[in-house]
Amino acid sequence: xxxxxxxxxxxxxxxxxxxxxxxxxxxxxxxxxxxxxxxxxxxxxxxxxxxxxxxxxxxxxxxxxxxxxxxxxxxxxxxxxxxxxxxxxxxxxxxxxxxxxxxxxxxxxxxxxxxxxxxxxxxxxxxxxxxxxxxxxxxxxxxxxxxxxxxxxxxxxxxxxxxxxxxxxxxxxxxxxxxxxxxxxxxxxxxxxxxxxxxxxxxxxxxxxxxxxxxxxxxxxxxxxxxxxxxxxxxxxxxxxxxxxxxxxxxxxxxxxxxxxxxxxxxxxxxxxxxxxxxxxxxxxxxxxxxxxxxxxxxxxxxxxxxxxxxxxxxxxxxxxxxxxxxxxxxxxxxxxxxxxxxxxxxxxxxxxxxxxxxxxxxxxxxxxxxxxxxxxxxxxxxxxxxxxxxxxxxxxxxxxxxxxxxxxxxxxxxxxxxxxxxxxxxxxxxxxxxxxxxxxxxxxxxxxxxxxxxxxxxxxxxxxxxxxxxxxxxxxx
Amino acid sequence: xxxxxxxxxxxxxxxxxxxxxxxxxxxxxxxxxxxxxxxxxxxxxxxxxxxxxxxxxxxxxxxxxxxxxxxxxxxxxxxxxxxxxxxxxxxxxxxx
Numbered sequence: 311x312x313x314x315x316x317x318x319x320x321x322x323x324x325x326x327x328x329x330x331x332x333x334x335x336x337x338x339x340x341x342x343x344x345x346x347x348x349x350x351x352x353x354x355x356x357x358x359x360x361x362x363x364x365x366x367x368x369x370x371x372x373x374x375x376x377x378x379x380x381x382x383x384x385x386x387x388x389x390x391x392x393x394x395x396x397x398x399x400x401x402x403x404x405x406x407x408x409x410x411x412x413x414x415x416x417x418x419x420x421x422x423x424x425x426x427x428x429x430x431x432x433x434x435x436x437x438x439x440x441x442x443x444x445x446x447x448x449x450x451x452x453x454x455x456x457x458x459x460x461x462x463x464x465x466x467x468x469x470x471x472x473x474x475x476x477x478x479x480x481x482x483x484x485x486x487x488x489x490x491x492x493x494x495x496x497x498x499x500x501x502x503x504x505x506x507x508x509x510x511x512x513x514x515x516x517x518x519x520x521x522x523x524x525x526x527x528x529x530x531x532x533x534x535x536x537x538x539x540x541x542x543x544x545x546x547x548x549x550x551x552x553x554x555x556x557x558x559x560x561x562x563x564x565x566x567x568x569x570x571x572x573x574x575x576x577x578x579x580x581x582x583x584x585x586x587x588x589x590x591x592x593x594x595x596x597x598x599x600x601x602x603x604x605x606x607x608x609x610x611x612x613x614x615x616x617x618x619x620x621x622x623x624x625x626x627x628x629x630x631x632x633x634x635x636x637x638x639x640x641x642x643x644x645x646x647x648x649x650x651x652x653x654x655x656x657x658x659x660x661x662x663x664x665x666x667x668x669x670x671x672x673x674x675x676x677x678x679x680x681x682x683x684x685x686x687x688x689x690x691x692x693x694x695x696x697x698x699x700x701x702x703x704x705x706x707x708x709x710x711x712x713x714x715x716x717x718x719x720x721x722x723x724x725x726x727x728x729x730x731x732x733x734x735x736x737x738x739x740x741x742x743x744x745x746x747x748x749x750x751x752x753x754x755x756x757x758x759x760x761x762x763x764x765x766x767x768x769x770x771x772x773x774x775x776x777x778x779x780x781x782x783x784x785x786x787x788x
Numbered sequence: 789x790x791x792x793x794x795x796x797x798x799x800x801x802x803x804x805x806x807x808x809x810x811x812x813x814x815x816x817x818x819x820x821x822x823x824x825x826x827x828x829x830x831x832x833x834x835x836x837x838x839x840x841x842x843x844x845x846x847x848x849x850x851x852x853x854x855x856x857x858x859x860x861x862x863x864x865x866x867x868x869x870x871x872x873x874x875x876x877x878x879x880x881x882x883x884x
Contacts, residue, residue, distance in 0.1 A: 329853045336856025345875045349864045350856075366853035387841045394804060396879040409841075443882055452876035455864070580802055585841035593847040 315511035315549070317542050318519055319477045320469035323484060324462050324504040325494045326439065327370050333438050333461035334361030334404065334589075341500060345444075345454035353459035355399030360588055363388075367461045368411070368592065370493040371436050372602040374463055375412030377487050377609055378431050382599050386411045388436075388589040391581045396453050397441040405464075407583040410435035411592070417487075418611070419479040429480045430468030437462050463493075469508065469519065474538040478531055481505060486610045490635050498529050505534055509541045511549070520545070521555040525569060527562050537562040540569060613638055621651035630659055636673045637663070640680055647684035650691070657683060661704055678707050685714035699723050699771050726772045729781070732765070735773065736781045739764045751786055758782065790823045791816060 332339055335352035351359035375382050389407035415431035439462050441455040465484060471477045485503055489496040496503055510522035525541055528534040540562075545555050560569040608616075610632045617628035631641045640662070644654045662683070666673055686703050689695045695703060695718060706717035718724055726732055739761060740747050750757040758779075765778045796816045800807050807815060858864075861875045872878035 331853050331855050336851065336854065337858045338855045344861065345873075346864045346877070347861050347875065348858050350859050354864060362849060362851045364853050365850040368850075392802075396877075396882055444876065445882070449881055450870070450872060450878050451880070451882040452872040453879055454876055580798075582802070587842065590844070590849050591841055591847045 314513070315520075315542075315546055316514050316516075317472055317538075318469045318510050318512065318522075319471040319474070319538060320508040320522075321465075321467045321471070321477060321481065322506045322508070323465045323467075323481065324439075324506075325374070325465060325488050326502040326504075327367060327461040327463065327493055328495055329364055329366045329370070329461055331364060332459040333364050333367050333436065334459055337456075337459070339460050343456055345452070346456060348456040349458070353399070354455060355401070355458075361404060361586075363589060363592070364461060367436055368594070369602055370461075370491075371411045371434060371463055372594065372599060373491050373493055373606065374465070374488060375415065375434055376599070376603055376606060377491055378412075378415040378417055378434070378465070378484070380412035380415030380431060380434060382594055383409060383411055383413065384594055384596075385409060386592045386594070388586045388592075389583045390586045391437075391583055393581060395440065396451065397443045397455075397458070399441065399455060399458060403438060403440065404586055404589070405437035405583075406435035408585075411594070417480060417483050419476060419483060421475055421479055427470075427476065429470045429476070432466045432468050434463055434465050437464060463488075469510075474535045474542075477507065477538060478535055481531065481534065483611070486633065490607060490610055492607075498531070501529065504529065507534065507538055507541075509538055509545070510555070511542060511545045521557050523555065523557070524559045525562055526559060526572075530564075533562060533564045536564070536567060537569060540567065544569070607635070610635075610638075617651075621645065621655075623651055623655055627652075627655045627659065630663075631655060634673075640673055640676070643680035644683055647681060648687045648691075650687070653687060653690075657687065661701065665704075665708060677709075677711060678704060682707050682713060689714055689718060693725060693727060693774060694718065695723055695725050696771060696775060698766075699725065702771075723772065725774050726769055727774050727777065729777065732769070732773050732777050733781055735765050735768050736761075736778065736785065739768060740785060790827070791820045795819075 327333075329339060331337060332353055335350050337348045337350050337353055340348065352361055372382055374380075386406060386409045388404055390402040391405045391407070392402045394401055410433045412434035413432070415434070416428050417431065418426050418428050420426050439457050439460040441453055441458040444452040444454060467480065471480060485496055488494040488503070494502055498504075505528045507525045507528060508522045509525060510520035512518070512520040523541060523545070525537045528537055541560070548555055556571075559572045561572050562569045613632035614625075614628045617623045617632060618625060621628075623631070630637075632638050637658070641654060641658050644658065645651050648654055662673070662676060662678065665671075665678075666676060671677075683704070686695075686700050686707070689703070690697055690700050702721070703714050703717045703723060706712065706721065707714060710717070712720075743761075743764070746757050746760065750761065761782055762775060762778050765782075766773055766775060793812055793816045796807070796812055796819060800812075800815075865871050865875065865877065868877045870878035
């Protein structure tokens with residue numbers, strides 16, 4: 311990035327809520343249905359139709375506010391944002407302007423190798439989505455109003471971010487939180503989590519903010535980073551050449567990696583907000599807030615801390631295990647059954663997540679349940695099987711659904727702990743490799759691994775490695 | 789004057805109205821008169837009165853998050869000037 315200027319980034323995120331129905335009418339919000347099949351007089355904007363607020367949308371807004379350290383307003387109102395566009399049937403969008411439901415929150419982000427940084431959240435407000443414009447070729451466009459009136463939360467940050475990486479860290483954390491809360495499915499591509507970025511630059515030391523450009527159409531974390539970096543370069547070149555940045559909306563084209571101006575929308579920015587007379591003011595009591603607070607799950611940041619403190623896990627493990635709620639639940643169930651957090655962590659991170667990724671399966675459908683996995687870990691702990699054989703047992707459970715003990719029994723995987731049997735194998739291996747054994751005796755310690763390996767191989771992995779080691783040492787000193 | 793012709797032109801553009809020059813003149817005078825009339829409210833003493841966004845002293849009207857039947861594609865498109873494909877409203881091409 312250009313180092314001559316300081317970069318200032320503020321983000322507006324639209325979070326689509328997972329309610330069953332729209333924000334102001336009872337139409338379904340299901341995705342992918344036939345165009346206009348999920349509409350009614352309210353969301354079509356027909357004269358005389360009156361909006362009625364979905365209680366759950368308010369619950370979700372309070373949840374989001376609490377999870378992002380916001381103050382929940384005891385009194386808030388809805389406003390009309392007026393503009394004309396074919397995907398907006400009423401000629402205005404119902405939103406909140408003055409008195410939004412949540413204000414003054416924050417999230418702490420942490421980039422590798424730097425201090426924790428607090429990013430302010432200006433406000434979170436509730437609003438309805440617009441419909442969808444399908445750009446058919448030729449002389450016309452098509453409008454599908456199924457999405458019109460779908461509930462959204464708009465989360466507006468303070469212009470507190472200074473690099474694209476900070477912006478991404480903030481977004482990922484916000485994304486993680488709304489998915490954890492179960493209020494958003496988090497699907498960026500389908501538009502459930504949409505981000506607009508306000509980007510400006512200023513010479514170092516300058517107090518006033520530079521003129522900003524608003525970047526739209528950013529539907530993946532990678533594009534967001536690309537778009538911000540492109541925009542910073544574009545503005546820096548303009549300023550370097552003695553030019554000026556114009557306040558405008560720019561559309562990012564991910565294929566070409568460039569953005570272009572959406573001129574002509576300038577005048578439309580006079581929205582003439584006023585309180586919507588169709589909707590009563592919203593009053594949120596302390597009781598209501600407390601009731602929602604009691605439903606909050608432990609959030610990813612808190613889990614991350616707890617996994618390190620309570621379980622003594624490294625930050626990396628804690629991060630992987632807490633990133634997604636179902637993974638965290640799997641891990642916590644496993645630890646409850648087998649109280650060795652680091653061993654559990656290793657197994658979940660490598661075997662479980664690895665196998666799931668290979669097979670393209672979601673963890674909630676994992677054929678090896680935490681209880682089954684605990685069954686394997688118990689057999690390692692009591693030396694019935696070795697760690698290596700355990701992986702074979704894991705595969706066996708995966709494909710058959712049987713328990714660890716059944717697999718061990720059926721496949722004869724029980725570790726050989728009979729000293730006599732192991733000693734016999736050790737003797738065989740020594741006899742087969744007399745030269746190497748002499749070298750080992752002569753002090754070539756590296757060969758120890760070779761002998762252990764040979765014995766393990768000869769026992770088909772079933773010999774107890776600890777005992778093999780001891781026996782070999784005994785032979786050496788004999 | 790509270791309002792000038794430029795204001796009226798601006799508001800007309802936002803409302804997608806094409807006004808003739810003489811209409812603009814008339815509107816300017818009329819809107820100014822309306823605003824002047826509303827301005828009378830400023831004569832009231834509102835000291836100590838809480839601001840309000842609504843005329844009725846009520847709050848919190850909700851519906852539960854339960855699906856109700858939609859009206860169906862045919863009815864939904866009943867007033868559409870033009871229909872595109874199976875079930876879309878057709879509008880003049882929108883260029884972004």
